[in-house]
Amino acid sequence: MVSASHPFDIMNFCQNLVDDLELPEGEDIFQRIWRHLEEKQCLVVIDNLRSKEDWDMIEGRLILRASRTCIIVITREETVARYCATSDDAVCRVKGLEADAARNLFQKQTKNHGGNTQWDSVMMDEAELIIKKCGRLPKLSVALVKYLAEVRNGIREARRLNTNFMYALKTTKGLESFRDVFTWIYSNYQACPHLLKKCVFYLSLFTQSSMIRQSRLVRRWIAEGYSEGTDSNSIVEYTQNLLHELANLGITEHPQQTPTGAGNRSSCQINSFFLEYVISREMEENIFLALEVSILQGEGSVNTQRVGQHLTIGSSWKRDKFVFENMDFSRLRSLTVSREWRPFLISDRMRVLRVLDLEDTNVADGDIEQVVKLLPRLKFLGLRRCTKVSSLPESMGELRHLQTLDIRHTSVAKLPKSITRLQKLQYIRAATRVALMEENPSTPWRRSQGTVDACDGIMVPTGIGGLTALHTLGVLDISARGGKAILNELKNLTQLKKLGVSGIKRSNIKGLFATIVGHRHLESLSLQLHKDKDLDWLGKITPPRNLRRLKMYVHVVKYPHWSCLQVLGQIKRLHTLGLRFETDQDVELQFCDNLDRNPLIAFGQFSEVKVLEIACSSNLHVKFAGPEMSDLEMLKVHCLHGSSLQLSGIDNQRNLKHVWMKGSFDDTVKEELRRKVGQHPEKPFCRLD
Template identity: 45%
Template sequence: MDTVGSTNDRFMHTLETNPEYDSLRGLFGWMYSYFRNCPDSLKPCIFYMSLFPRGQSVRRRRVVRRWVAEGYSRDSEDKSAEQNGEKFFSNLLDLSIIQYPPQVVTATSGDRMMISCSVNGFIREYIVSRRMEENLVFELEGSCDITTQRTGRHLIIRESWDRDKIVFETMDFSKLRSLTVFGRWKQFLVSESMKLLRVLDLEDSSGVEDADLGHMLKQLRRLKFLSLRGCGEIQHLPSSLGDLRQLQTLDIRHTSIVKLPGSITKLHKLQYIRAGTSVKAHESSTPCVSVPKLDRRRCQDGVMVPGRINKLTALHTLGVVNISTSGGNSILKELKDLTQLRKLGVSGINRRNSEKFSSAISGHVHLESLSVQLDKDSGIVLPSKTLQSLKLHGPVEKLPVLNIGELSKLTKLDLEMATLTENDIKLVDSLPQLCTLRVKLLQDSRLKFCITDSGSGLELPSYQKVKVLEIASCSSLDVTFGANTMRSLELLNAQCGSGSSVTFSGLENPTELKVVSLEGCCSDELKEEVERQLAQHPKNPVLKVEEAPVST
């Protein structure tokens, strides 16, 4: 076992130097040339990917926003730093340095529908073996001895590290630009000597509390990227947040924070705010499913924002903002001034404020993604011709008015409703570029994806460009595919909550179907029936089953 451990620790060194592996020399020569010929602007991004654990998926947006904060991706004459970062990300995909997760499809426009990625395992080991040559990255894991050699620009604290304070306090942080913590947080992990720190990434770290946050912000005044995503024990942001005048990215998604402090309006360089909480269908906060593991504070729809939020004119991503709270009408007026917004999420839209909300976003010519949580019997008008992604969530019984001519670029539609009527299905079918459709229904329903000609009664081709269909149910749901519907469908995902049920018919009709994925509380009868139908499919799609986690 000692030999195995030593080989794992020096995997690439062993392959390159041990005579037993001389046959691999050509491969390593090719890899050296491969990296050497990469554009200089891309090389830092390649080495950066080794910061994330082996075999773990990482969100695309997290990577890109970190590159922007680090200065690896900068503004150019015709593109923003984030747009250039997205281009770098695509380049790494093309080079196979990062990989698609399972079940990724290609949109009709050629764009890959990807939220997360993973680093190619072999290439990651090669990167790790080279990064130490430049003192770029150092990490703490297991039980570490005191050494003066731990220094660099990026510090990674692995979940396995024993949190030895003495080891930590002997380290040199004078060149440190980023700190990433996996696992347990300890207050001593922030040091006064981290004066140049740009990135503090605590996503999904445990044990981070309000007092810890106040301690951090007093010492890390040069932060450009702050992620507390998934730190559920944090309930408040301190007013000292306003002292982070260089801050560009603030991610507090899936925390217990329900209100942003007034001092946030001092952060004129802030571009990206993500807040609020969302859960999967089988973890839903709707009455049909209990969620004992989620604190009630975390089941809120959005956060309250302070007045004068319109001073943050650099914002291009904002959400989720709760409009139904006191001062909501003032926030809607200020929303008009945030004309650079590309992605917006709001909750609390009702009959009293829906018209004002529609007016507030009418001039947002850059808006590409919109998420709206509707109260019952409310509706909105969507005037933006630039929308590519739309989410409409709420206990409404019919779709709001969709002007199809104004939604000609829409490729993703996410609906959560009481039910979806036959007219709604026809309306959605008329979206010309729709590629991804997500539907969650709260009442007993039938989804019949089949459009017939009113004169002849013959079935018409429908949903011809849809490649991803995700369905969730809180009750009983019957899904039928017509003979001429969803011929391009590649991925079908069904999520079942506790006490709900889903049935399918016509699964042989989507001729390009590759994967059927069942998640949550799916019965044995459903699995057997899906297997029977897929056995009749000409391309033998794969069935994947992911059981819901058992509550304790």
């Protein structure tokens, strides 16, 4: 590895390269290097390259002819990386370590640098905090372990680092090498437009969460006014671009090994190291902060009684009613609560509150009535996974400014009639996404009714077609009484971009596709099929022409033969296929060209499927071969109730990236599964639960 100095000196660079390659003395230094690189098969790593001009000097002097040598360039600038690369595919963004990998690295380096067992066990309590603050950067983790191993009292020093991490990094002798990184981070931040700086500070509201759904951020930012556009779809695209720019800065990144969906970047992870440094720098220089953020944690309280624009109540805050009621909320625009909800956490003094995010809290029906009464200006109401919420009040119609309603994974089974008065509503996420991978796929409400159904949807009132600003709607159940009338109303929702529908069966499938055929903005359609004796009718459906992604979830209770499901392979633009089998019969799925196939079925079926999810209560055998499922990227299998699993031909799926197996497997089965996945040429990530 050769490091590019700054300012760049081509002669110094070449001399370091000669020393690394151990080239003999002789002719001109440039001639010696390019001749060696041309004749030998070498791997050259150039670290810390800063500009295109520096690369031009290297390329012009040393890479004059076709060469067998592989050159890897490490740079912090994406534009430089793309300039040096031979193609876009050759550019790789290096991400921080996953949490477990970062922890293992810290422990390994602790032992390498002389930490004893007692020091290790106590240190790891402090290390958990240090690892998060490091942003999972390997270089920084290794440097800190080495530093802590050399000081007299490593544990006390670790606590000092955690108390004021950024200040300690910038002033501690022995960690000077990271000051160059700080300069790069801050210069990139300073070059950002004002709106993007506000988005950076906004992320500090979520530092307690390791993962954040992108849709959650997008919907909140739209409610905050961080967007531009002529309609709801263009506004979403603008806000999504803000997230992309944050990723380019290194503030956020996508998880490396998250088995949720192929090509799916639904969640992002905050690099706390980058974020904390930017915030600390602004505060040190007494610069006007782009955003006022207050966070209540532990025994703490806000330094001044005047709360800023945004307040997060952490799960550790003691919920002191006296302290809270003496705060000034006159400028509060967003309130985020973690875990424990108390009725006094909302007040009629929150007159300009736009965002109320109560995700994963114990809020209940009566609390929602108070929310509507006290906070009529809300634009965002997030109740996801609030399982104690079983109904929404009729007074919901008073929230005339509401744009986003997220009640997914709650116990709400029906939207109130008054919802049709909310003309600004753009986004409704409700019901429970089909939980094919769970033992009992149903919402708490459905379990309380004594039914277990993989197709959970919510009933919507007539008049829903009047909400013409809607671009995301789901999951709505069209199998109940009035389903045909609801389908007719969907014709008016021409701005729909994402739609989820449950209760699909032979009698209503044609009506659904006839309704949405003219929806030119519709990109994603999710269908949960009603239990049926056969599925041959699916072969006749034609998805809308503009549709990019079709997801189908099928609940099978009678399984005579694989041929009854082969018809699914003919459906165009089928991206995700979920199959749940609740039968006493053994199930064999043959994603392969076999001799007994139906002669009317074409070859190369399921060619567009990228995600395959299977849950089975009986013995399951999945076979892959030939061109079928050729684009599969993610395989998720759950063997229910102790059933067994066999996989054949998994090495034929050349694009496979993730394999997730869940069930009560014995060690022999687990080892066999690991062996088969390990033999795959692309070495996909494998998770066994």
